[in-house]
Each structure stands twice: as structure tokens, then as C-alpha cells.
Amino acid sequence: MEKEPIIALDFPTWEEAEQFLAPFEGEELYVKVGMELYLQNGPFIIEQLKKRNHRIFLDLKLHDIPNTVGQAMKGLAALGVDMINVHAAGGVDMMKRAVEGLQAGTKEGGKRPILLAVTQLTSTSQEAMQADQLIQVPLKESVLHYAQKAKEAGCDGVVCSVLEAGAIRDACGEDFYKVTPGIRLKDGQADDQKRVADPAEAREIGSTMIVVGRPITKAADPVAAYHHVKALWGGQAE
Numbered sequence: 001m002e003k004e005p006i007i008a009l010d011f012p013t014w015e016e017a018e019q020f021l022a023p024f025e026g027e028e029l030y031v032k033v034g035m036e037l038y039l040q041n042g043p044f045i046i047e048q049l050k051k052r053n054h055r056i057f058l059d060l061k062l063h064d065i066p067n068t069v070g071q072a073m074k075g076l077a078a079l080g081v082d083m084i085n086v087h088a089a090g091g092v093d094m095m096k097r098a099v100e101g102l103q104a105g106t107k108e109g110g111k112r113p114i115l116l117a118v119t120q121l122t123s124t125s126q127e128a129m130q131a132d133q134l135i136q137v138p139l140k141e142s143v144l145h146y147a148q149k150a151k152e153a154g155c156d157g158v159v160c161s162v163l164e165a166g167a168i169r170d171a172c173g174e175d176f177y178k179v180t181p182g183i184r185l186k187d188g189q190a191d192d193q194k195r196v197a198d199p200a201e202a203r204e205i206g207s208t209m210i211v212v213g214r215p216i217t218k219a220a221d222p223v224a225a226y227h228h229v230k231a232l233w234g235g236q237a238e
């Protein structure tokens, strides 16, 4: 279990991300750079975060034909991020090519980024999955299926909700990463998230890492909110 919650830096510009990070001066954080920040600002963002010694999850959720994803991963590996992902719905061949691309792009002596596969987004409900994707099995079964395919392809773990983390641990093992967004505090609003849990539940059920965005970034005091989430996640607070 990773001690630091991963903070989702969902901002449009580096200036806004930097302004958010300023009060954390001196703390080495684990941050997530998603489409909003990366697609508008590019590798510059990664350089800035690495300069400040933050660990980085590059959450681009690649989903394309195997060759395209493999080649893209080869290039992205050179950025030196710690973790990266694809959509499991892209299939086993695509995920295998992602692993190979990452390996090929990792600098000699460097560490290949951890590769995760997104199962069902935490904003997806059982009803939406059936209506939008025409998947008729229970959502948990779909998530578990994607996790098993990700493991077969050589991924290091998955992105799932806390609600499926226990079943994935039983099926894929303790060491297989269960990285869980959809984290909300007990009295907080869910926003667009559908499968949510609080940091203490994530610890009890067995998430490897939690990803937290708005409950921290939109809080009146983001540093206090971060430390509150961290204490709940670490079991040092009620």
C-alpha cells in the first residue's frame, strides 16, 4: 500500500497547477497528470513536476490499435514518469504492445513505468454500462474480467473502484495494483462519480493506491484536506 494519496492535478494550465502546489512547498507528492493538463501543455508539465521531485502518474488512458499504442508508449516512456495507463477495452494484444513499447522506451538502467489498465470508469454505473456498452453481466464481473485480461497481457495492475478491489485482489493477487479513484469523504458530494468510497474503506478493502482530485483541489484549504485524506488512508484518523 502506497502511503501518499495520489492528487489528481486536473487544471488547464501549468500556472494553475503551480499555484495549487505552492502551499505544499517541501513535500514530495504523488500527483496525477491527466488529459486536461497534459494535452494542453505537453511534456513541459512532466519536466516541471520532476524538477520538484514529485512522483507522477500520467493518466492518458490510451485506447487505439496495438501498433499505435505500442509506439506511443515507447515515446511516453522516455518522459520518465512512474505510472501510466491504457484502457483494458483495447484488448489483450493492445495491452501487450503497451508493455513492450514501455520496455523499449525506458532508458538503459531506468525503471519501466508501472502499467495499469482502466477497467470500467468509476463514473460508470451498472445501468449506464448496460445501456451504453451493451454489457449484460454485473459490473463487478466486467471489471474482474478486464483485470484478468490485463494480468494476462502483462500489465502491473488496474484502475478500478474500491468496490471491486477486494475481488481483484482475490483473483489476481496481492501484488497486482488496484489503483482506485472515486474517493469521496463521507459528507462530500459525489460529482460525476458513481462508484465511490472513502479513504478508510479503500484501506480496509485493499486498494494499493487512491486517487483524489476535487475533494482536495476544490477544498477551502487543500493542504489540510490532503492531510486529512492521508490520515484516513493511513488509518491515523477516524
Ligand SMILES: O=c1ccn([C@@H]2O[C@H](COP(=O)(O)O)[C@@H](O)[C@H]2O)c(=O)[nH]1
Pocket: 008, 010, 034, 118, 120, 121, 122, 123, 159, 160, 181, 182, 183, 191, 193, 211, 212, 213, 214, 215
Ligand atoms: O475510472 C477512473 C479513472 C480515472 N479517473 C480520474 O481520477 C480523477 C478523479 O478525480 P475526482 O475529482 O476525485 O473525481 C480524475 O482525474 C479522473 O480523470 C477516475 O475518476 N475514474
